[in-house]
Amino acid sequence: MKAAVLTEPGSAPAYGEHPDPADGTVVRVTAAPIVPLDLLAASGTSYFGRPAVPYVPGVQGVGVVERSAVHEPGARVWFATSAGMAPGDGSLAELCAVPERDLVPVTADVEDSALAALGLSGVAAWVILSARARLQAGEHVLVLGAGGAVGQAAVGAAKLLGAGRVVAVCRSAEAQERARQAGADAVVPLEGDVDSLTARFQDACNGRADVVVDPVFGIAATAASRVLSEGGRLVNLGGASGDVAEFSSAVLRSKSLQLLGYTNNALDPAERAAALTEVAGHAAAGRLAVAHEVLPLTEVADAWRRQASGQAGVRLVLTP
Numbered sequence: 001m002k003a004a005v006l007t008e009p010g011s012a013p014a015y016g017e018h019p020d021p022a023d024g025t026v027v028r029v030t031a032a033p034i035v036p037l038d039l040l041a042a043s044g045t046s047y048f049g050r051p052a053v054p055y056v057p058g059v060q061g062v063g064v065v066e067r068s069a070v071h072e073p074g075a076r077v078w079f080a081t082s083a084g085m086a087p088g089d090g091s092l093a094e095l096c097a098v099p100e101r102d103l104v105p106v107t108a109d110v111e112d113s114a115l116a117a118l119g120l121s122g123v124a125a126w127v128i129l130s131a132r133a134r135l136q137a138g139e140h141v142l143v144l145g146a147g148g149a150v151g152q153a154a155v156g157a158a159k160l161l162g163a164g165r166v167v168a169v170c171r172s173a174e175a176q177e178r179a180r181q182a183g184a185d186a187v188v189p190l191e192g193d194v195d196s197l198t199a200r201f202q203d204a205c206n207g208r209a210d211v212v213v214d215p216v217f218g219i220a221a222t223a224a225s226r227v228l229s230e231g232g233r234l235v236n237l238g239g240a241s242g243d244v245a246e247f248s249s250a251v252l253r254s255k256s257l258q259l260l261g262y263t264n265n266a267l268d269p270a271e272r273a274a275a276l277t278e279v280a281g282h283a284a285a286g287r288l289a290v291a292h293e294v295l296p297l298t299e300v301a302d303a304w305r306r307q308a309s310g311q312a313g314v315r316l317v318l319t320p
Contacts, residue, residue, distance in 0.1 A: 005017075005056060006053060009050055009053065010043055014301055020095055021097035027061070027079055028095055029062070029063040029320055031294075031317050035060070035119075035120070035149070037059050038057045038084065039304075039308055055088070056090050057084055057090050057092050058092035060078070061092075062106070062112040065103075068100070070100050071100075078103075078276055079091070081102065092300060092318060093320065108277075114283055115280055118279055118290050121150045121153050122157075122283070125213070127262070129211065132235050133213075135162070137163075137164075138163075140163065140208045140209050141154075141166045141209075141210065141211045142167045142205055142224055143166065143169065143212075144190070145190075145214075145216040146170050147179050150237065151170070156288040158213075165185050167185065167205050168187045181291070182289070190220055198223040201223055209227045212232070218241030221234065222245045225259070231255070231257070232258070236262065292317050296320075297320045300318055
């Protein structure tokens with residue numbers, strides 16, 4: 001089969017020949033995104049350890065069942081893999097071996113590329129807001145890094161879950177426009193020191209911030225913690241701006257604030273499937289989306305470099 005094959009950790013995969021999956025359930029891939037977890041796992045320097053090479057990256061994708069003891073051939077599915085985190089190949093190929101527990105049937109009428117772009121980013125946004133932060137109707141939500149995939153999904157999910165006001169925080173003008181398209185009520189540039197950010201956050205939130213969705217950390221998280229209202233919750237799922245943030249003990253205690261962590265890896269297959277199905281339904285109805293660009297798998301090396309350098313701007317989705 002044709003696939004994106006990584007032969008040296010830290011480098012870009014190349015398009016070429018790779019052995020077909022030999023046994024088990026097999027999916028014929030129709031769309032697969034390049035996501036930050038792919039880059040991390042392929043770096044060889046992450047907490048996952050150095051991956052065995054050669055292997056095919058890709059931790060998620062969309063396709064149709066080619067061979068299965070449970071699902072009918074031709075059934076449409078979303079799927080997850082542990083490529084780069086454990087031995088085995090991933091979704092950036094024509095065919096992918098997938099454990100049955102990691103298949104999610106898709107019945108929603110949403111394009112494969114759109115669902116692939118949302119994928120686990122949409123799952124994270126939905127579960128963070130609905131379960132981890134326990135968002136209540138009318139509450140105000142502040143989304144850091146709102147121009148990224150998780151951020152766009154979080155803006156849309158917050159509106160769907162009844163948020164009274166959603167404020168997006170983004171660096172570039174392009175990211176700010178993506179947040180507006182996702183449905184943000186206000187957009188704040190991510191610039192300046194922590195004091196100026198705090199003032200802008202407070203103003204944009206109209207003096208109330210109940211939930212912060214934070215894939216950024218650093219000074220943005222520090223500023224966000226300062227504007228949280230009584231009983232507010234900050235949920236962190238990444239550190240795009242660094243691994244350290246500073247929080248005031250007095251502020252945390254006086255407002256009974258909650259600082260929470262989140263990872264999709266904590267979800268069991270049933271929880272992940274339920275969230276993915278919910279997200280797919282909203283995507284089919286045009287209520288939830290992540291800006292993306294569709295490219296042929298033949299261009300994987302260039303797409304990988306664009307994603308790694310931060311030049312992609314939108315989620316890159318590859319089609320075999």
